[in-house]
Amino acid sequence: MKAIAGAVAVCASLLAVSIVLARSQNADKPAAGAAPRYDPAIYAELQKAPEKARKRANPLQNDPDAVAAGAILFQQHCAECHGDSAQGSRKAPSLRVPEVQNATPGTLFWLITNGVVRKGMPVWSKLPEAQRWQLVRYIQSLGAAPPAAESAASKP
Amino acid sequence: MPSFRWLVLLGLFGVSLLSICSPSPSFAQENPYFVAYDHYLEEPGNLEIEYFSTFGTQRNGNNFHAFWGEFEYGATAWWTTEFYLDGQTTFHDSTVFTGFRWENRFRILKHEHLINPVLYVEYENKNGADKILKEVEGHDVESDFLVSNAEARKEHVHEVELKLILSSTFKGWNFTENTLAAKNLSNSPWEFGYALGASRPLALKASPKRCTLCPQNFVAGVEIYGGLGDRHSFGLHDTSHYLAPALAWNLPSGWTLRISPGFGLNDNSHRFLMRWGVSREITGFGSMVSRFFRGHK
Numbered sequence: 001m002k003a004i005a006g007a008v009a010v011c012a013s014l015l016a017v018s019i020v021l022a023r024s025q026n027a028d029k030p031a032a033g034a035a036p037r038y039d040p041a042i043y044a045e046l047q048k049a050p051e052k053a054r055k056r057a058n059p060l061q062n063d064p065d066a067v068a069a070g071a072i073l074f075q076q077h078c079a080e081c082h083g084d085s086a087q088g089s090r091k092a093p094s095l096r097v098p099e100v101q102n103a104t105p106g107t108l109f110w111l112i113t114n115g116v117v118r119k120g121m122p123v124w125s126k127l128p129e130a131q132r133w134q135l136v137r138y139i140q141s142l143g144a145a146p147p148a149a150e151s152a153a154s155k156p
Numbered sequence: 157m158p159s160f161r162w163l164v165l166l167g168l169f170g171v172s173l174l175s176i177c178s179p180s181p182s183f184a185q186e187n188p189y190f191v192a193y194d195h196y197l198e199e200p201g202n203l204e205i206e207y208f209s210t211f212g213t214q215r216n217g218n219n220f221h222a223f224w225g226e227f228e229y230g231a232t233a234w235w236t237t238e239f240y241l242d243g244q245t246t247f248h249d250s251t252v253f254t255g256f257r258w259e260n261r262f263r264i265l266k267h268e269h270l271i272n273p274v275l276y277v278e279y280e281n282k283n284g285a286d287k288i289l290k291e292v293e294g295h296d297v298e299s300d301f302l303v304s305n306a307e308a309r310k311e312h313v314h315e316v317e318l319k320l321i322l323s324s325t326f327k328g329w330n331f332t333e334n335t336l337a338a339k340n341l342s343n344s345p346w347e348f349g350y351a352l353g354a355s356r357p358l359a360l361k362a363s364p365k366r367c368t369l370c371p372q373n374f375v376a377g378v379e380i381y382g383g384l385g386d387r388h389s390f391g392l393h394d395t396s397h398y399l400a401p402a403l404a405w406n407l408p409s410g411w412t413l414r415i416s417p418g419f420g421l422n423d424n425s426h427r428f429l430m431r432w433g434v435s436r437e438i439t440g441f442g443s444m445v446s447r448f449f450r451g452h453k
Contacts, residue, residue, distance in 0.1 A: 068364035076183035076408070080439045091201075091443075114267040117233045125268050126185050126196045128328040128360035131372070 043099035045119075049110040056106030060133045070138025073131055077124065086142055092121065096145035108136045184437040186412045187330060188404035191291060191381045192353030194332045195272035195323035197263055198230030203441035208414075208433035210289055212426045217302045220246045222254075222287040229441065234263040244287040250305045255282025255313075257290075261321070268325075276319035276334075284311030289429065291317070292383045293338045294347030295395045297424040314341040328360045330377075336384075348384035353377060355402070368408055375404045382421070396425035411436050
């Protein structure tokens with residue numbers, strides 16, 4: 001009986017913790033369905049890439065399959081937070097902004113590898129290097145698009 | 157007190173409901189390990205529901221089938237919390253609920269390094285009939301499982317387990333080393349154990365087409381684990397050790413299947429263990445719960 005009561009207590013605690021964390025993580029974000037804010041400060045992490053990492057060239061830059069493979073990887077691992085077309089969501093920022101699109105492939109590879117752990121983006125080094133480069137190739141093939149907030153506001 | 161059968165049914169119902177209601181199952185990129193841990197935590201807000209089985213042979217006794225369910229939640233990008241429910245069937249004996257565990261893993265460093273440390277803290281509330289062999293610690297040996305379920309379940313164990321996980325990823329390979337220290341809270345000495353693992357996807361580049369049987373969806377590996385004695389007699393002797401090849405198949409639907417035959421490396425070990433498991437990752441579980449309580453659509 002004690003084990004059952006303990007299990008129920010742990011379940012209740014986990015549920016409470018998940019609610020509190022979900023609320024705190026979403027507290028400064030727009031409500032569901034609303035467009036994400038464009039805040040250049042979000043992209044400051046890109047500036048932290050070491051010089052050596054920035055200079056790395058994408059070995060799959062000329063691979064004809066890299067974009068298609070990267071698109072599938074993006075849908076599988078990234079779209080949940082960054083949105084289906086990488087224009088951002090309430091969970092994560094747009095990748096269709098000049099800060100990302102004009103970054104060197106090496107910088108994006110470094111960010112995907114290391115994540116931004118303290119701000120909620122996990123490390124993605126569990127994807128093999130080739131797949132991370134395929135992702136970089138796909139993201140940079142998308143090109144810049146108006147920030148989602150503006151594009152949403154311009155809709156009738 | 158609800159019977160074990162009802163608990164199992166309730167658990168299966170919950171798993172099925174969550175899996176069916178999941179708005180967006182996520183493609184998981186899971187390693188094949190059953191015992192060892194690498195340094196990758198659950199993505200924040202995601203819930204992974206897992207079921208695992210271990211079939212074990214028993215010399216001078218009855219073979220057994222132990223099983224457990226795991227609910228793994230990414231609280232943050234640096235903290236994963238996990239809840240287990242365990243049970244087992246000993247053939248020609250009975251089926252019993254053996255307890256629960258609550259584990260937490262904390263990523264220490266912000267960035268990726270050559271070696272990435274993760275701290276693991278677990279509380280276990282189980283009885284002596286526990287046979288899931290999620291780890292080997294102290295002087296755990298095969299003959300410990302000869303006791304009948306009726307007798308074994310009378311023993312209650314409250315245990316704290318600490319692990320230091322050191323994991324590296326190099327050229328598609330993952331290498332991990334786990335050191336374990338466990339303390340039964342009822343005045344027993346600290347016990348120690350280890351687990352080592354290596355794994356690699358069968359292909360490093362992703363296919364440009366969606367596929368189920370592509371080699372990049374399979375991760376093959378091997379793990380070796382065993383006990384290291386206790387505070388009074390530390391070492392590899394008088395305990396059990398296993399070697400287990402393992403394979404994970406990450407399906408595009410979000411399910412992961414794992415299988416691992418294990419082989420005892422000395423006379424103190426079960427000769428053969430067959431483990432298998434199925435898991436599914438549900439994205440946005442934290443947000444779903446939050447919306448449920450706040451009433452947002």
